[in-house]
Amino acid sequence: MQRGSFSYKKYSYSHHDQKGPSQAIEVHDIYMKKSKTRVILSYVGIFVFLANTCYSLLVKEELSTSSFWSIFVGVLFVKCLRYKPVKKESVVIMPTFGVQLETHFWSGRVIHRFVPIGKILRPVLNECVTPVTCYWSLALMLRGEENLLLVFQELQPPVKMLVPVWKALCAATNGKETCSS
Amino acid sequence: MDKRRRHRILMVSDFFYPNFGGVENHIYYLSQCLLKLGHKVVVVTHAYGKRSGVRYMTGGLKVYYVPWRPFIMQNTLPTFYLTLPILRNIIVREKITVVHGHQAFSTLCHEALMHARTMGYKVVFTDHSLYGFADVGSIHMNKVLQFTLADVDQAICVSHTSKENTVLRSGILPEKVFVIPNAVDTAMFTPAPNRLSCDEIVIVVISRLVYRKGADLLVEVIPEVCRLFSNVRFIVGGDGPKRVRLEEMREKYSLQDRVDMLGAVPHAQVRSVLISGHIFLNSSLTEAFCIAILEAASCGLLTVSTRVGGVPEVLPDDMIVLAEPAPGDMVWAIRKAIFMLPSIDPHVMHLHMKSLYSWHDVAKRTEIVYDRALQSSEKNLLQRLPRYLKCGAWAGKLFCLVMIVNFLLLRLLALWQPVESIEEVPDMLSVQHQDEVMEHDFS
Numbered sequence: 174m175q176r177g178s179f180s181y182k183k184y185s186y187s188h189h190d191q192k193g194p195s196q197a198i199e200v201h202d203i204y205m206k207k208s209k210t211r212v213i214l215s216y217v218g219i220f221v222f223l224a225n226t227c228y229s230l231l232v233k234e235e236l237s238t239s240s241f242w243s244i245f246v247g248v249l250f251v252k253c254l255r256y257k258p259v260k261k262e263s264v265v266i267m268p269t270f271g272v273q274l275e276t277h278f279w280s281g282r283v284i285h286r287f288v289p290i291g292k293i294l295r296p297v298l299n300e301c302v303t304p305v306t307c308y309w310s311l312a313l314m315l316r317g318e319e320n321l322l323l324v325f326q327e328l329q330p331p332v333k334m335l336v337p338v339w340k341a342l343c344a345a346t347n348g349k350e351t352c353s354s
Numbered sequence: 355m356d357k358r359r360r361h362r363i364l365m366v367s368d369f370f371y372p373n374f375g376g377v378e379n380h381i382y383y384l385s386q387c388l389l390k391l392g393h394k395v396v397v398v399t400h401a402y403g404k405r406s407g408v409r410y411m412t413g414g415l416k417v418y419y420v421p422w423r424p425f426i427m428q429n430t431l432p433t434f435y436l437t438l439p440i441l442r443n444i445i446v447r448e449k450i451t452v453v454h455g456h457q458a459f460s461t462l463c464h465e466a467l468m469h470a471r472t473m474g475y476k477v478v479f480t481d482h483s484l485y486g487f488a489d490v491g492s493i494h495m496n497k498v499l500q501f502t503l504a505d506v507d508q509a510i511c512v513s514h515t516s517k518e519n520t521v522l523r524s525g526i527l528p529e530k531v532f533v534i535p536n537a538v539d540t541a542m543f544t545p546a547p548n549r550l551s552c553d554e555i556v557i558v559v560i561s562r563l564v565y566r567k568g569a570d571l572l573v574e575v576i577p578e579v580c581r582l583f584s585n586v587r588f589i590v591g592g593d594g595p596k597r598v599r600l601e602e603m604r605e606k607y608s609l610q611d612r613v614d615m616l617g618a619v620p621h622a623q624v625r626s627v628l629i630s631g632h633i634f635l636n637s638s639l640t641e642a643f644c645i646a647i648l649e650a651a652s653c654g655l656l657t658v659s660t661r662v663g664g665v666p667e668v669l670p671d672d673m674i675v676l677a678e679p680a681p682g683d684m685v686w687a688i689r690k691a692i693f694m695l696p697s698i699d700p701h702v703m704h705l706h707m708k709s710l711y712s713w714h715d716v717a718k719r720t721e722i723v724y725d726r727a728l729q730s731s732e733k734n735l736l737q738r739l740p741r742y743l744k745c746g747a748w749a750g751k752l753f754c755l756v757m758i759v760n761f762l763l764l765r766l767l768a769l770w771q772p773v774e775s776i777e778e779v780p781d782m783l784s785v786q787h788q789d790e791v792m793e794h795d796f797s
Contacts, residue, residue, distance in 0.1 A: 182775070300407070306440060306443050307440065
């Protein structure tokens with residue numbers, strides 16, 4: 174049963190229920206639109222890097238500082254243009270049982286991660302600060318572990334899509350208790 | 355009655371907690387009082403060790419520890435333009451209206467004010483220290499200050515002496531500079547419940563033992579006072595490169611039982627050290643203001659200080675004895691203070707300090723500065739560039755070039771990450787209303 178959906182820029186959010194053995198299973202999906210430009214740019218980046226490296230290693234007679242620098246710049250170039258082929262990331266909430274985090278790629282590969290409900294201390298909305306930007310992320314605080322577990326490992330969806338997922342996770346982990354940030 | 359305008363202030367400085375000092379305290383106390391007045395305050399500083407990201411302090415004070423590493427004396431590496439993306443992001447997401455920079459020595463402050471002006475926001479700058487004019491470091495610092503203050507809306511100085519110093523160094527119009535002295539937390543610095551006996555007089559010194567703070571003067575003054583007055587004892591708190599000289603002085607004149615060296619005193623224990631004394635001795639060679647003597651006066655101690663910088667403006671004559679920064683004059687001042695002691699009542703002094711200095715008063719006066727800043731006219735880049743040209747024959751043109759490049763980079767950044775794509779942050783609210791409002795504010 175479809176509960177809600179909306180889009181924002183390159184992300185789409187969808188929330189629906191599935192029938193489970195005893196209770197309904199909530200599924201929250203966040204889709205990322207495939208960008209042909211980014212795919213082409215990533216191939217261009219790899220081609221430039223390979224051409225540069227081959228030139229430095231095979232054509233030039235000896236390796237100098239400039240060739241190391243050009244290889245290093247090539248690596249940075251590839252890293253910037255790298256395109257993550259993620260189709261969607263899902264959060265499957267099975268009440269009283271656990272939460273499954275899934276990452277689906279365009280190639281068909283799927284990565285699953287299951288977290289038992291008792292292991293989750295609290296889901297939190299974090300503000301992450303980097304040297305150049307600041308963005309929101311949703312993470313799970315786990316009992317007995319120092320590190321937070323990111324719910325969406327590859328994608329950086331906008332906060333308006335993170336809030337309903339966070340509320341659903343709070344409801345699943347706390348039962349009747351209301352969530353406060 | 356006009357409704358008071360609610361400001362959203364961004365305090366920027368390299369100096370904030372967990373680092374400890376006058377500027378850090380000033381920013382914290384001012385922010386807390388502004389929050390009480392109903393404004394929104396966000397602080398931006400660089401990361402301290404592993405402390406990086408967003409933290410909330412008392413009263414909902416949000417602090418961004420931006421992961422730029424400090425490179426010298428707690429300052430962020432001056433990159434000119436690399437801080438533009440993160441500062442723009444923070445200013446837009448927090449819906450800031452005024453950017454307030456602190457301390458001329460902070461590179462992050464200068465960069466933030468430059469970017470804020472380029473983005474068209476109102477900026478206010480507070481200068482906390484006095485600087486020289488003659489040495490190479492001061493000359494460069496003053497040029498940087500001239501650049502920042504060429505286009506600032508309002509400036510604040512902590513004393514009239516500091517205002518004169520800032521105006522001379524930077525060439526800013528005196529009408530744009532407000533004088534708002536620092537204050538002291540009189541609730542924390544209270545006198546001892548029972549008055550100390552005057553049989554043995556204790557003189558307290560708490561300062562960093564460096565040249566600037568007059569540690570060399572102490573080395574001359576302490577033995578002379580101990581020789582003249584047999585019932586006087588000294589307590590010296592603080593650490594620094596000059597501590598060795600003081601230890602040597604103790605050894606030379608055999609004053610181990612009359613001079614206690616405590617080492618570095620954490621700020622939480624300063625009050626307990628102060629209330630064990632009758633007189634507070636400050637021997638600084640330069641001071642824009644001096645919060646240390648405010649703390650001492652709030653604890654009921656009579657102050658003896660050098661007449662430098664803004665110190666004469668801090669306390670009334672019945673609470674302080676001033677002297678020239680020379681050993682003979684300081685010994686005379688201590689003698690005068692010892693004779694004044696019987697007439698001093700610490701509790702009366704404390705109550706007087708409470709009426710004179712309060713951070714709430716500082717916040718109200720700062721609010722007036724923000725109101726004045728927001729009233730100043732909007733100017734585009736072409737109208738602002740002539741202000742930079744006045745800074746010097748070569749410097750003026752360089753500054754104009756820096757601002758033009760900053761403007762172009764801002765436009766590029768606006769194409770890469772438009773303002774609409776930066777998500778605004780909802781304000782911290784009380785727990786009861788959070789759930790209902792969250793849905794609304796995030797959409």
